[in-house]
Amino acid sequence: MGYTIFLQQPTSNAHCLHGFHSCSDHLYLNYSSSCHLSFRLSSFPSKSCLRCDYVIGFQKNGFLLQCRQQHTSAYIDTDDVANENDCNLERAAIRPYQKLKETQIDSQRHSNSSLLCMDGPFVKNNEESNNKILCNFCKNGKLIEASNLLDVMARSSQIPDFSSCISITRGLIKIDQIEKASKVLWIMVMSGGVPDIITYNMLIGGLCKKGQLKSAIELLDNMGLSGCPPDMITYNTIIRCMSDHRQIDHAVEFWKDQLRNGCPPYVITYTMLIELFCKNHGATRAMEVLDDLVIEGCYPDIVTYNSLINTTCKLRNYKDAALVISDLLSRGLEPDAITYNTLLFYLCGSGNWVEVDEILSIMNRTSYPPTIISYNILIKSLCKYGHLDQAVDFLDQMISLGCSPDIVTYNTLFGALCREGMTDEALDILHALVDIGCSPVLITYNIITHGLVKKGDMEKAKGLFGEMIGCGIGPDEITYSTLITGFCRKDRVEEAIEMLREMGRSSHKTRVGTYTIVIQAMCRTKKVDAAIEILDMMILSRCKPDKSIYTALIRGVAAAGMIDEAAEIRKILSKQKVLREE
Structure with a gap:
């Protein structure tokens, strides 16, 4: 026809x-x-x-x-x-x-x-050939080329390999090519593919990061139609993005709409929403929103209330914290160990000791008595405020109640004792730790070593170093630097050099400050040759000397009676702009 x-x-x-x-x-x-x-x-x-x-x-x-x-x-x-x-x-x-x-x-x-x-030549290829090329592009990380090939395949009504589409989408998201990633995912869906929840969440996260909230919500709305419904992470990402863009009220309405559309009432999601709302509008309005969400099927639990208590205490708004606790009790819930420890942490941190005593009293009357975490919070805060005697009293109390201190407890106490110059008492407790089944760790030895060096007791510091090695605990950069500083302060430069060399043999990186202290000590004791040796060691270890090292060397050379040589060194260094001309 x-x-x-x-x-x-x-x-x-x-x-x-x-x-x-x-x-x-x-x-x-x-x-x-x-x-x-x-x-x-x-x-x-x-x-x-x-x-x-x-x-x-x-x-x-x-x-x-x-x-x-x-x-x-x-x-x-x-x-x-x-x-x-x-x-x-x-x-x-x-x-x-x-x-x-x-x-x-x-x-x-x-x-x-x-x-x-x-x-290019792709338009003449059949579906199978183009999919082989697509897989090769993915294997070689050629994401842009792969996305361009997908465009050609879509115009030719060819079905792309779905696993390749997932790889391309994720790769484009990682390099911040969100628009291209969205297009690839759309081609996949329109070709009959079903993206997985991880890919969807990555793309929604990328859109939110770009501030494209509307596009993120549209993508969420279309997820169920493609066969992959949103999950908790999807909702959390969008709600947090709304909060970041000062749309927390919109976030509440968004969550209500999702609940009415059949979304499960995820505890973590509405807990996060209430927490963010509380940060923006205070506890009173947050409690009102909480009541509204109960009508929608979101029933708060102790996790929700602990999150709100943490938020209000962090803002130092203890009146709001009391309001939250009151609401918690009105719903027939009981505070748990996390509730009490959260209150202790913030009250101790701000030095509210009267309220701390009240919390401890309540804890002892409930089924949640103070734990090792509670005592560690107390002892750390007391030591911080210089109440060492009370800290020791609490240590004795916890032991008498059968709550064994851990190494965190003792390290806190060691720090306080050493700051007060009570290094002998710290050593006595350290030596008793093995008998009570609490083994010291590297930081334990570093704390006490620092205290001994600060006090100038290098013999005991050196002996403690040997004990540490004997216990199979290897020193770190802090240990070596502390001891080197102590030896230099006492003008025991030979021991400082030996410690420096041992530090190099153990492959620990030596800081510029450590070299500076040693070189200054050498120059101060008129051992200029040894100071130059240390400078060579420093340069060989690819550690660049600074102005203070060269200044110390010049002064050392001058102090050794070589005034002209010191002046010549300064002139050369000034010419090279290492030092300023005087």
């Missing part, structure tokens, strides 16, 4: 995609009952290739064929029947199109050539 074609103005688009390319001097129409039309047209150079999308619409006596790209259409009249092999009809059909094309080709050629250059 043959057809006559007349050009008409563009009509509305229908969802049917076809294309044409150059291969002859004619326009060939192939018609079948399934309404598929294919074209071949050649009035362009042989190396160019123009893609065009067509739309087919039915009219009374024929079909309306529209080219989206060129904004033209052709009416195919089924009443004008002739021999389907009639070349005159074919030429008659192509002539008006070619004439119109000549007026448009100059403006379109560049964009069409760019599109086809981007497609």
